[in-house]
Amino acid sequence: MSNSTLSVIEASKRLAAYTAVDQHVKPEHRIIGIGSGSTVPYVVDRIIQQGVAANKDRIFVPTGxxxxxxxxxxxxxxxxVDQHPTIDVTIDGADEVDQNLNCIKGGGACHLREKVIAEAALTFIVVADYRKNxxxxxTNYDPGVPVEVVPFAYGKVLSKLKTIGAPDAALRMAVKKAGPVVTxxxxxxxxAPFSRxxxxxxxxxxxxxxxxxxxxxxxxxCDMAKAAYFGNADGSVTIKRNDGSVEELAAP
Structure with a gap:
């Protein structure tokens, strides 16, 4: 897709994803984890652009x-991941990322697999838009922390969450389907929206x-991401790294 057909925010998300791939998916990497979210198609697009030869011997592990x-x-x-328990690099989205690169994930209800793939990676990278920063x-993600729970224990867990700091915790209900979301x-x-x-x-x-x-x-x-790449509203990209450094890339 050309720049002329992309909105500014979409162009910045693409730049963030492309930069993350350029900096972290190297020729020697053979096992690569692919996450979910609106920025991930750009991640895959950039990996494809690395060429047939680069991807010929690679294996890609999905989160969902x-x-x-x-x-x-x-x-x-x-x-x-059963066949490849060690992943060279995983690139995934996030629902929110804090100043120390801790993340909330699970808006799509697949955070168990996402965490397995992230923990299996030698390098875990997040790509998102500025609203997640x-x-x-x-601060920005209102629904709260997603907690996956076995069905027969949800009532007890829900009650306990309300007493330990998330009084508005609620079972996630399905849209266009009667009943709760099932993972x-x-x-x-x-x-569970926890207090500050x-x-x-x-x-x-x-x-x-x-x-x-x-x-x-x-x-x-927590304490997992090496770097986070954010596409900003003005087309620029903010890169936050786990050593505390911050880099700004101007819009093309």
């Missing part, structure tokens, strides 16, 4: 249905929630 379809439709080799988690793993999702106090140190909140019996996974990705 969207990324699987992108891999297959691009003619890339599909793999699974915040100082503290919960690919057959579980329910609770969205709990989001100042999200790793502690993650530990507290993960210890609740019945919780399968929590959509807090």
């Amino acid at each position: 249905f969207q990324s699987r379809e992108l891999i297959v439709s691009a003619g890339l080799t599909l793999g699974d 915040s100082q503290f988690l919960g 690919d793993n057959g579980n329910f999702v609770i969205d 106090e709990h989001m100042i140190n999200p790793s502690e909140t993650l530990k507290q929630v993960k210890l609740l019996t019945g919780v399968v996974e929590v959509g807090l990705f």
Whole structure:
């Protein structure tokens, strides 16, 4: 797609994705994790542009249905984390990223697999638009922290979440379908909006929630991302790295 047919924000998202691939998907990388979100198609597009020779021996591990379809439709080799438990680099989206690169993920209810693929990666990179860039988690993403829970325990977990800092926690209900959202793993999702106090140190909140019996996974990705690339409203890109450095790329 040409620049003339892209909106400014879409062009900046594409630039963010292209830059992330250029800086982190190197010729020697053979196992690559592909995440989900509106920026990920640009990630796959840039990988394809690296050429047939570069991708001939590569294996791509998806985090969900969207990324699987992108891999297959691009003619890339599909793999699974069971076969490839160590991934060279994973590039994924996020619902929100804080100043320390901690993330909220799980708006699409696949954060269990996303976390497995992220943890399997030697390098985990986030690409998103400027609306996901915040100082503290919960500032821009209102629904809260996604918590995947086994169905028979959801009532108990929901009650407990309300007492430990998320009084407005609620079971995520399906749209155009009666009943709750059901994950690919057959579980329910609770969205838990925690107070600012709990989001100042999200790793502690993650530990507290993960210890609740019945919780399968929590959509807090703490101390995992090496860098985050944000497409800005003016067409520029902001790069935040885990060493605290920030780089700005001007719009083309």
